[in-house]
Every structure is written in structure tokens, then in C-alpha cells.
Amino acid sequence: MVAADRTPGRLKVFIGMAAGVGKTYRMLLEGHAEQEAGRDVVIGLLETHGRDETARVAEGLPIIARRRVRYRETVLEEMDLPAILARAPELCLIDELAHTNVPGTEHAKRHEDIEAVLAAGIDVLSTLNVQHLESLNDHITELSGVRVRETIPDAILARADEVVLIDLTPEALIERLRAGKIYRSDRIDAALNNFFKIENLSALREVALRQVAEEVGAKRLTTELMGSRQESLAADAPHAVGERLLALVEPYPGAQRLVRRAWRSAQRLGAGLDLLWVRPPGKELSDDEHRSLAALRQLASVLGARMIEDESDDLTAEIVEVAQRRGSTYILIGRSRPARGLARLRVPLPQRLMQRLPGVDVRIVADRSHRSNGESGEAI
Amino acid sequence: MNVGLVIAIACAGALLGIAAGYWLPPHGRVPARNQPSGTRRILLPFTGEAISRRSFEAAVRLAKAEDATIMPAFLAQVPMNLPLETPLPVQCARGMPLLEAIEQRATSQGVPVDSRVGRGRSARDALRKLIEQEHFDRIIVSADEDPRVGLSYEDLRWMLDRVPAEIMILRPAPQDTRRISTEAVRGHF
Numbered sequence: 001m002v003a004a005d006r007t008p009g010r011l012k013v014f015i016g017m018a019a020g021v022g023k024t025y026r027m028l029l030e031g032h033a034e035q036e037a038g039r040d041v042v043i044g045l046l047e048t049h050g051r052d053e054t055a056r057v058a059e060g061l062p063i064i065a066r067r068r069v070r071y072r073e074t075v076l077e078e079m080d081l082p083a084i085l086a087r088a089p090e091l092c093l094i095d096e097l098a099h100t101n102v103p104g105t106e107h108a109k110r111h112e113d114i115e116a117v118l119a120a121g122i123d124v125l126s127t128l129n130v131q132h133l134e135s136l137n138d139h140i141t142e143l144s145g146v147r148v149r150e151t152i153p154d155a156i157l158a159r160a161d162e163v164v165l166i167d168l169t170p171e172a173l174i175e176r177l178r179a180g181k182i183y184r185s186d187r188i189d190a191a192l193n194n195f196f197k198i199e200n201l202s203a204l205r206e207v208a209l210r211q212v213a214e215e216v217g218a219k220r221l222t223t224e225l226m227g228s229r230q231e232s233l234a235a236d237a238p239h240a241v242g243e244r245l246l247a248l249v250e251p252y253p254g255a256q257r258l259v260r261r262a263w264r265s266a267q268r269l270g271a272g273l274d275l276l277w278v279r280p281p282g283k284e285l286s287d288d289e290h291r292s293l294a295a296l297r298q299l300a301s302v303l304g305a306r307m308i309e310d311e312s313d314d315l316t317a318e319i320v321e322v323a324q325r326r327g328s329t330y331i332l333i334g335r336s337r338p339a340r341g342l343a344r345l346r347v348p349l350p351q352r353l354m355q356r357l358p359g360v361d362v363r364i365v366a367d368r369s370h371r372s373n374g375e376s377g378e379a380i
Numbered sequence: 381m382n383v384g385l386v387i388a389i390a391c392a393g394a395l396l397g398i399a400a401g402y403w404l405p406p407h408g409r410v411p412a413r414n415q416p417s418g419t420r421r422i423l424l425p426f427t428g429e430a431i432s433r434r435s436f437e438a439a440v441r442l443a444k445a446e447d448a449t450i451m452p453a454f455l456a457q458v459p460m461n462l463p464l465e466t467p468l469p470v471q472c473a474r475g476m477p478l479l480e481a482i483e484q485r486a487t488s489q490g491v492p493v494d495s496r497v498g499r500g501r502s503a504r505d506a507l508r509k510l511i512e513q514e515h516f517d518r519i520i521v522s523a524d525e526d527p528r529v530g531l532s533y534e535d536l537r538w539m540l541d542r543v544p545a546e547i548m549i550l551r552p553a554p555q556d557t558r559r560i561s562t563e564a565v566r567g568h569f
Contacts, residue, residue, distance in 0.1 A: 141459075141466075253449075253494035257483060260476045267473070288419075291514065295496055302456055302497050303476075304467030 009118040013097060013157060014127045016166040017204035018195070019049070020173055020182030023127040023166045024095055028057045030125060031093045035061065042089040044117070044124075045079040045110075047096055050184060061093070069102045076102045081113045084122070091123045098132035098150045111156045130208040133157060140207060165208060170201035210270045243271035246328035247305075248319065250277060251285065251293035258334045258365050259296065263303045265332070273305040274326050278318045281311050316352045323357055330361045420448035421494070423516040423545075424482070427455045427503045427531065429474050432522035433558035435550050436482065439520045442548075443491045451516065452482040453496040455506040464499065477562035485560065504535045508542075516545045523551040 012030075014023040024047065035041040043063040048054040064087060067080040078101055084092055094117070099110040107113050114124050131140040134151045141147045157163060168176075176182055177196050247262035249255040259275060266273040275296065285293065300307040308326075312318040323331060331353055347355075350362045424431070424439045443450050454475035456468045475497070483493045496514065500506030519539065521531055531539075539547055552558075 253492070256495045257480070260480055263472070263476065267469070292494070294513065295494075298499070299497050301465055302468055302499055303472055304469055 006119070006121040009121050009123040010161040011114065011118055011123075011159065012125050012162040012164065013160045014125070014164050014166050015130055015157070015208060016127075016168075017130055017208040018173065018201060019129065020176055021166045021168045023129075024048070024054055025057055026164070026166055027093055027095070027125045027127055028054070028061065031061050031091065032057075034091050040090040042084070042087060042092055044084045044092040044094040045096070046093065049182075051181060053181065069104055071102045071104060078102050078105055079110065079113060081106055081116060084117055085120050088120065089122060091125065092117055093125045095127050097126040097128045097156070098152045100150050109152065111152050128152070128157070130204060136207060140204060167205070167209070170198050170205060173201055174198070243269040243329045244274070244327050245269070245271050245330045245332060246274045246276055246319075246323050246326060247332040248278075248334070249275050249296055251289040251296060253292060254334060255292065255296055256299060258332065259299055259303070259305070261365050262332045263305065265330070266305075271329070273303065274308055274322070274328065275300050275305050276308045276310070276319065276322050278315050279309060279311045281313050316349065316356065319353060320356045323360060328360060330363060331357070332363045332365055334365055419492075420446050420517045421515065422446075422448050422450050423510075423514075423519040424450055424452045425455055425498070425503075425507055425510075425519065425521060425531065426452065426475075426478065427457075429478060430559040430561035431478070431482070432550065432552055433560055434552045434556065435520050435522040436485070436560050438548065438550055440486055440489055440491050442518065442520070443486070444489075448517065449492045449494050450482075450486050451494050451496055451514070452479055452486075453498050453507075453510055454479055455498045455500070455503045455510075457502055457506065458499060460501060464501070468499070474562065477565050478560070481560055481562060481565045484565065503531055504538055507531075507535070507539070511543055511545075518546045518548060519543060520548045520550065523549050 014027050016023045028043075028046075031041050031043070041061060043058060043061050045066070046054075046058055046063065048058070064080055064083050066077040067083070068075050069078050070076075079094065094110070094114055097111050097114065101108055101110060101113070105113075106116070114126060117124055129148075130136060131148045132151050133154055135154045137148060137151050173182075174192070174196055177188060177191055180188065183191055243266075245262055245266045247258055249259060262275075263273055265271075277293075277296070297307050299305075308322060310318050310322065319331070322328070333350060333353075336349065350364060353360070353362050422439050422443055424435065439450050442448065454472075456471045456475060458464050458466055458468065479495050479497075483495060486493045496510060498506035498510035500509050521536060521539070523533065523536060536549055
């Protein structure tokens with residue numbers, strides 16, 4: 001179907017915090033601009049959700065009709081992928097990147113359809129709400145109380161050549177909702193009482209802004225490092241421009257404090273958090289250490305941190321390897337145990353890490369419990 | 381004096397020095413951090429943003445008297461529509477500072493602390509899972525109708541029926557509203 005030597009199309013994604021911010025509208029405007037510039041533009045799939053202004057701005061752009069698909073005695077409409085590939089435009093507008101297709105079509109998910117369109121050398125503009133990103137889904141569900149079932153792997157967004165954030169203040173979005181520009185009048189009250197609350201939208205907006213900031217950073221880095229487009233789109237490329245913290249832990253009670261402090265720092269930076277325990281080869285754990293390790297794993301899971309447990313007798317080399325692999329920008333370590341014997345002559349771990357990981361901040365987390373204790377801070 | 385004897389004495393002295401340096405902890409440093417196995421544990425569970433000051437003080441007094449470790453435990457609740465393993469950053473934003481505050485206060489009074497986080501469909505479910513995984517000698521809870529402060533009366537009744545440990549339920553006097561909250565964290569956290 002697709003020539004192997006064909007240059008893949010370019011993917012541009014318009015991302016927003018919620019429905020109604022204007023992603024589809026903006027996509028259509030850009031389609032018009034491309035058409036006026038002389039390119040062959042078609043709409044492969046458009047969801048107006050009954051919004052008049054969206055339908056109006058689509059006028060003048062050719063639309064590839066949807067096909068009808070029978071599923072369980074019902075006829076449903078889906079994007080016509082074969083028709084798009086046969087039409088072979090230069091640019092195709094495909095709304096709702098995270099959509100799940102009706103069973104019986106070529107692919108289970110729309111992003112897979114889009115991959116096929118791109119592989120055919122056709123550029124694509126598409127739209128996405130931030131809560132559809134797999135890695136953010138749980139976080140956003142906890143924030144908003146609403147579970148989004150249609151998700152896409154983050155690698156799809158990482159694969160995009162350009163990501164454009166469509167931003168709107170929560171107040172402006174709610175105003176649009178009240179004016180009937182997002183949902184029909186019979187759905188407005190329910191929306192206002194559930195998803196469209198100021199606190200929900202503010203949190204979602206922050207997540208969307210951070211996500212796009214990370215995307216931009218990662219792309220700039222991978223382009224500089226890799227050069228070629230194919231290489232730069234590797235899904236597992238470290239996001240080294242975005243901050244990433246690595247906390248070094250051991251199974252003992254004090255490690256929990258280090259993890260909590262690392263998590264708070266990660267929250268402030270909008271960064272990911274990894275925990276690393278380098279286990280000496282053959283080390284047998286005591287009962288207390290087993291319990292502490294289980295508690296650390298539980299804490300990591302609740303906080304959304306990744307717990308890495310590696311076995312090595314070269315602590316520094318292992319930390320360096322993990323930090324480079326994970327794209328860590330900060331390393332947090334607790335207070336060292338006192339060195340004994342000849343170990344006192346060795347260069348301390350923080351200095352060794354700074355020598356071998358230039359550009360990575362190394363932070364020693366203080367044990368604040370040993371500071372002088374005042375009675376201030378008690379809440380009455 | 382025989383030169384060989386001098387060299388032998390010097391070598392023996394050096395070896396003794398190295399051995400002493402290896403085995404003795406350095407001056408001015410804290411000793412090894414490990415708690416002896418079999419330490420008594422006092423569980424101090426909480427669900428919200430504050431715990432009663434009375435409960436905390438009782439835990440500290442008992443821990444000092446019994447040379448025990450306090451285990452403050454934040455009980456996080458996972459909504460039914462989410463997997464049980466879901467990260468809970470919003471709840472943790474409330475629970476972690478309180479864990480930190482409790483740990484700071486207890487350790488500054490010389491009481492060792494070993495924190496825990498329990499996760500379940502409800503506070504009771506989280507507590508049940510925690511008790512299945514860990515051994516406690518005592519549990520100290522405050523009876524308070526404010527769900528931000530403690531477990532409900534039903535949870536307390538369940539504990540008395542089902543939990544195989546000494547349970548101390550404290551109900552502060554109505555006028556005693558002192559609590560340790562997330563605001564008690566000292567320094568940057």
C-alpha cells in the first residue's frame with residue numbers, strides 16, 4: 001500500500017486542557033491557510049459536536065465522507081481511511097486523535113489510522129485533550145474525578161513534529177460553556193456541576209502547559225543530538241530538557257524522608273521522580289530491611305515514582321548509568337553513613353558523582369529532625 | 381635496639397591502628413542507623429491533614445517509656461473507578477507534609493520513626509492491608525468526628541473487633557482542639 005521509500009508526512013497536534021478550548025477551530029483555520037497557500041487540503045474527519053461556529057469555519061474545505069460500518073446490528077459512521085489514502089491529499093485534517101474505532105475497521109484506534117496516513121506521505125493536523133495521554137490519565141482522573149477511557153500512548157505525542165497548545169483561561173472556557181458554544185443547553189448544567197469546575201480546569205490547564213513545555217524541550221534536545229528525524233522520534237529518548245530527579249535510597253526507615261523530600265521537589269519542578277537502590281551482590285536482607293524495602297516500594301507507587309532496584313558492587317558506576325539512561329537532572333542523596341577504615345581515604349560519593357555527571361545537580365538532603373525544635377508551627 | 385624488632389613493632393602498631401579505625405565509629409558522627417530487630421512498634425494512623433496533639437503526645441510518651449518506634453501511617457483512599465495501584469498525588473500533597481511534621485517532631489524528641497503509607501478503597505481497607513503486612517504492638521488513634529482528623533467511629537469499632545494489637549483510643553476534651561497539621565513542617569519541604 002505504501003512505498004517503502006516515501007517520505008512520511010508531518011504530524012501537527014493541537015492539544016488543549018478540555019473540550020471547547022478551540023482545538024478543532026484552530027485546526028480548521030490552519031487548514032484554510034494551507035489551502036490558500038496552494039496546498040491540496042482535505043478534512044478526513046471532523047467532529048463539530050453541533051457547534052455552529054466550528055461548522056462554519058469548515059466551509060470551503062473538501063470533506064471526505066464518512067463510511068458506514070455495521071456493528072452489532074447498528075450502523076455507525078467512521079473515518080474512511082481507504083478513501084483518504086486513495087484521494088492522497090497533501091494535508092489531511094483528522095479530528096480527535098484519541099478516538100477508538102468501531103470494531104471491524106482497519107485499526108482499533110484512530111492514531112493508528114493516522115500512522116497509516118502519515119506513512120503514505122500525507123501531512124496530518126489532529127487534535128487531542130491532555131487527559132487522553134496515557135501517563136496523565138490517572139493523575140487527571142484523581143484531579144477531576146472523571147475517568148477518560150480513550151487514551152493514547154505518550155509516544156504518539158512524542159512522535160508529532162509539532163505540538164500546539166490551545167490555551168484558554170478556565171473562566172473564559174466556562175463563559176463559552178454558559179453561552180452554549182460547547183454543549184447543547186440541556187447538557188450545560190451537568191457539565192458545570194461535574195467536569196467544568198474552575199479548580200478542575202485550572203489543574204488541567206497546568207498539566208497541559210507542563211506537558212507541552214516538556215514536549216518542546218524534548219524535541220529541541222533530540223533534534224540537536226540526533227540530527228535525523230527518524231532517530232529523533234525514538235520513543236524512549238530521555239527527556240533531559242525537562243527536569244528529572246533521581247533519589248538514592250536504601251531499605252532503612254530514614255529513606256522515606258528522603259523520598260518525600262525528593263517528591264516535593266519534583267512536584268515543584270513539574271519533574272519525574274526515580275528512586276534507585278543499588279543492592280550489593282549477594283546481600284541478604286534482615287527482616288527490618290525487608291519491611292523497609294516493601295514500605296519504600298509502596299511509597300513510590302503511591303507517589304507515582306519509579307522504583308529501580310539494581311544489583312552492583314560499583315555504586316558510582318551504577319548511579320551514573322541509571323542517571324544517564326533516565327535523563328536525570330538532579331540526584332538527591334541522604335546523609336552518608338560514616339566511612340570506616342581505608343574507605344575514609346576515598347573521594348566521597350557526591351564528589352564522585354559530580355565528577356562523572358557534569359551538568360547534573362547533586363543535592364544532599366539534610367536531616368532536619370536534628371535541628372533545634374521550636375513550638376512554632378503547631379496548628380490550633 | 382634491633383632494627384628488625386623496631387620495624388615489627390611499627391608494623392603491628394600500624395595494623396592495630398587500621399583495625400581500630402575500621403571497627404570504631406568516627407567521633408562526632410551518628411552511629412549506624414539500623415534499629416535492632418524486634419523493636420516495639422506503635423502505629424499512629426491518620427487520614428487527613430491533621431492529627432490530634434494528644435494522640436501524638438501519647439505515642440511519644442509510650443515510645444520513650446518502651447523504647448519503641450512510632451509508625452505514623454497515612455491512609456490514602458483510592459476511588460472505586462481507579463486501579464488500586466494508582467498514584468495519588470493530590471492526596472499525597474496533604475499526607476506527605478503531615479508525615480514529615482510528625483517525623484520531625486518525634487525525632488527531635490529522640491523517638492525513632494518509621495513511616496508508612498497505606499492504600500485502600502477506604503481508610504479502613506487501607507488500615508486492614510497495612511496491618512496484614514506489618515506487625516504492631518500498639519495502635520493509637522483519636523476519636524474525632526471530624527473526618528479530616530481521624531478515623532470514624534465505625535472504623536474504631538471495627539479495629540476493636542478485628543485488630544490483634546493493643547488499641548488506645550483517645551478522645552481529647554472538647555475544648556482541646558490542639559492539632560499537629562501540615563503547617564507544623566519546619567523548613568523547606
